[in-house]
Amino acid sequence: MIHTIGIDIGSGAVKTVLFRSGADKPQWLAKRCERIRRRDPMELARQSYDEVLAEVKLAPDDVAYTATTGEGENVKFATGHFYTMTTHARGGVYLHPEARAVVDIGALNGRAPST
Amino acid sequence: MTSQCASGSGQFLENIARYLGVAVEEIGRLSQTSQNPEKVSSICAVLAETDVINMVSRGIPTQDILKGIHLSMASRLVKLLKVTGIKSGTVLLTGGLALDAGLLAALQEELVNEKVAGINAVSHPDSIYAGAIGAALWGAFRHDKLKELQGRAAA
Numbered sequence: 143m144i145h146t147i148g149i150d151i152g153s154g155a156v157k158t159v160l161f162r163s164g165a166d167k168p169q170w171l172a173k174r175c176e177r178i179r180r181r182d183p184m185e186l187a188r189q190s191y192d193e194v195l196a197e198v199k200l201a202p203d204d205v206a207y208t209a210t211t212g213e214g215e216n217v218k219f220a221t222g223h224f225y226t227m228t229t230h231a232r233g234g235v236y237l238h239p240e241a242r243a244v245v246d247i248g249a250l251n252g253r254a255p256s257t
Numbered sequence: 258m259t260s261q262c263a264s265g266s267g268q269f270l271e272n273i274a275r276y277l278g279v280a281v282e283e284i285g286r287l288s289q290t291s292q293n294p295e296k297v298s299s300i301c302a303v304l305a306e307t308d309v310i311n312m313v314s315r316g317i318p319t320q321d322i323l324k325g326i327h328l329s330m331a332s333r334l335v336k337l338l339k340v341t342g343i344k345s346g347t348v349l350l351t352g353g354l355a356l357d358a359g360l361l362a363a364l365q366e367e368l369v370n371e372k373v374a375g376i377n378a379v380s381h382p383d384s385i386y387a388g389a390i391g392a393a394l395w396g397a398f399r400h401d402k403l404k405e406l407q408g409r410a411a412a
Contacts, residue, residue, distance in 0.1 A: 144400060148393030150386075154267055154353055157389040163397035173386055209396030211388050222399060229391030234349045236390050237381045242346035244387065245334055245364075245378070247354035252266055252330075254337040254348075 144206035145171075147191060150229065151183050151214040152248050158190035160198060168236075172197045187217050227255040266330075267353045273309055273326060277319050284323055288359025291324035305329075327363035335367045338376065345375035355384035 143164035150157040160172040172194040176186045187210075195202065202219075210220040211229040226246075234244035235257050243256040274281055295317050297305045305326075312322050338348065354360055364378045383390075 144397060146393045146396040146400065148389040148391065148396060150388035150392060152353075152388070155385070157386050159386055159389040159393050161390070161393040161397065163394070168394060168397065170390070173383075173389075175385055207396035207400040209392035209399075211392040222396065224392050224395045226388060229388045229395060230351055231391065232394050233387030233389070233391035234351055236394060237351075237383060237387060238347060238349045238379060240347045241349040241379075243338065243341050243343050243348045245338060245348055245350050246387070247330075247334070247350065247352040247360070248266060252334060252337060252352075254334070254341050256341040256343055 145200060145204055146207045146209065147194065147205055148229070149187050149191065149208070149210045149214050149217060149220065151187060151210065151212045151217070153213070154178060154248065156183055156186040156190055158187070158194055160194040160200075183213065184217060187214065188219070191219065227253065231255045231257045269305070270326060270330075270354070270357075273306065273322075276306070276309065277313070277322065279319060279323070285356075285358035285360070287320045288323040288327050289362055291318075291320040293321050294324035294328055295321045296325045297329045323359065324363065327357075327359050328367065330360060331363040331367040332371075334364055335371045335373065338368075339371075339373065343376065344373060347377050347379055349384065349387075350378060350380045351384045351387035353385055355380045356382070 146161050148159045156176045158174040162169040162171055174190040174193055176190055207221045210217045210223045211226055215223050230244050230246050234241045241257055243254055245254045271281055274284055295312055297308050309322055361380055368374055368376050
């Protein structure tokens with residue numbers, strides 16, 4: 143069983159989630175959504191990361207993979223980065239398994255990846 | 258509106274709501290009460306804002322302006338959806354505007370108008386987290402793959 147964190151830095155908000163994955167269906171343990179409002183997105187990412195870990199009483203060493211998406215390429219503590227199209231499609235199918243496409247309407251953009 | 262810039266997105270709608278003196282949470286409910294939507298004709302956010310200012314001075318009701326903007330955004334989203342080639346099934350709205358019930362209603366209307374009524378657009382209370390969820394799940398997948406490769410290299 144492993145813990146992973148996903149951080150989505152958008153143009154309007156920073157979204158952070160913590161998952162536990164194993165043999166069974168992944169379990170969603172914690173989430174944070176912070177509007178940027180002229181603050182530093184990298185700082186917000188770090189803050190949300192610490193908060194989700196504190197919520198489920200885990201330490202950074204317990205996290206197997208910290209993945210960023212959106213504008214999160216430069217997050218220093220991340221393990222890797224994924225393209226927005228693939229992450230939104232994957233997240234869309236998790237939320238709604240029958241979804242055949244996802245229409246992402248962000249603060250400054252719109253896109254429609256098919257799943 | 259064009260598919261090239263921000264004219265059809267959240268920040269634009271937020272700016273317009275501020276100008277109209279409407280709270281962001283109220284946009285969806287107000288838009289759904291519109292009887293006679295006034296479509297935004299401009300192709301750019303700057304000109305669309307001028308359009309909205311003109312509408313206000315012409316005395317167009319707030320709900321009709323908001324519904325007009327929702328319809329313009331929806332027609333742009335339908336064009337995006339057509340590119341995916343999907344003609345039926347469920348399509349999930351994600352991102353900050355997914356919880357705007359007015360936009361969801363306008364999108365359903367535009368799908369019928371554009372003769373792609375086989376598509377069922379839905380939203381989810383946690384839609385805004387879709388990207389982050391995807392990243393966490395792909396992270397777990399990549400972690401497992403890397404471990405598998407390391408195991409094979411060691412063997």
